[in-house]
Amino acid sequence: MSPETHVARHTLTRLRAGELTATEETAVSTHLGACAPCAAKLAELEDDAVRFEVRIPYARFEAGVHAKRAQKAPGRKLAWLVPALSLAAAAVLAVVVLPRSEGPGNRIKGGADVTLAIASASGTQRTAQSTGPEELARGDRVRIGYTAGNLRFVLAVSVDTGGEVTALYPEEGESLRVAGGPGPHFLPDSLEFTGRGAEAVVVVLSERPLAVERVVAAAREAHRQAGGDVTRLPRLAVEGEQFRRILVKP
């Protein structure tokens, strides 16, 4: 390592964290002894660390991190497939024949539509009913597909009988911009719904992006209004076209 090359900021970060090998550490230390700019850069990182511990003491940091974990934990009841493992299933799901019409209220002006494609552990595929609850078997994996029509954003949540609302897509932030082209388009990865009882999946296609937190709150309120019966879930109090499918977990 010559003075001309300098030590990367990231390498100094790793040095401070004790991640460098003995050989790397020796080389970096030698360089630092002869290179004022790099020594200054390391000193900045040391100063930053001191300021950080004053600004955010450990107790506060720890409380904040555990609060974040507590917020996320109840909603994590889905098993997401490792993309590489789900590739084959996804390829098969993509050729599921979608119904052209699913009865009143499910085909919306502008051609917007939603379908839930289900792959069983044995490899068979089917589409979730739009007119009644769909029984899931153990190991079934669900993928959400949509046709956006003239709408531009998509968001999906699920609500179970206990009133637990899970933001499916996205998990935070705002609605996702829909994919280009006529569709149908499938949201990434497939989901396994765990636990027991019924769970409603609500997909909202909208003109403008919706805040996930707002939709989650609306779903909780809808669950309350339905008295916990997700098959009677009213329309969520948010803008956009809404599609609901009921899944009954094994």
Add this chain to the structure above:
Amino acid sequence: MPHLSQPSRRTPSDEGREGLRELYTRYGASVYARCRYLLKDEARAEDALQDVFARALQNLHAFRAEASPATWLMKIATHHCLNVLRAERAPWRALLQRTEEARPEGHGGEDTHVRRDALVKLLGRFDMETQAAVVHYHVDEMTLQEVAALLGRSVPTIRKRLEAFARATGQEWKE
């Protein structure tokens, strides 16, 4: 990570507690600096910091198996902050004009501050992957190979993205 279906609702284990303190001491300042650099707001940076470490704690065993936990954390932090900005649709320009702008990451002298802030200002014009590549290459000063490995792309792909960034921003590309 196929079985997040067994979420931990229990109190964090002793191992988790020890792990968190260790993470705080070793990596807290670097992650916070990255979050503040990108989000330009101390409160939001602290919030992002908590999100990043909550994720690290949830995947503590996998995290420890990483060859470089620092690299993993900086990737997660960068990605998280870029996502926050995208979700909020916050224009970078407006962020930079905030009167209570946070102190930039590091103290590399006035020129360095100007250069690094200019970099952030330009980022918003590019896709997420290019943004991440630019931050890791220009801010972390990683090599092309390191950035490519971190983002799971080939070196030519990363080079192409950095070249495009340089071209679009009127800079001369040099490796």
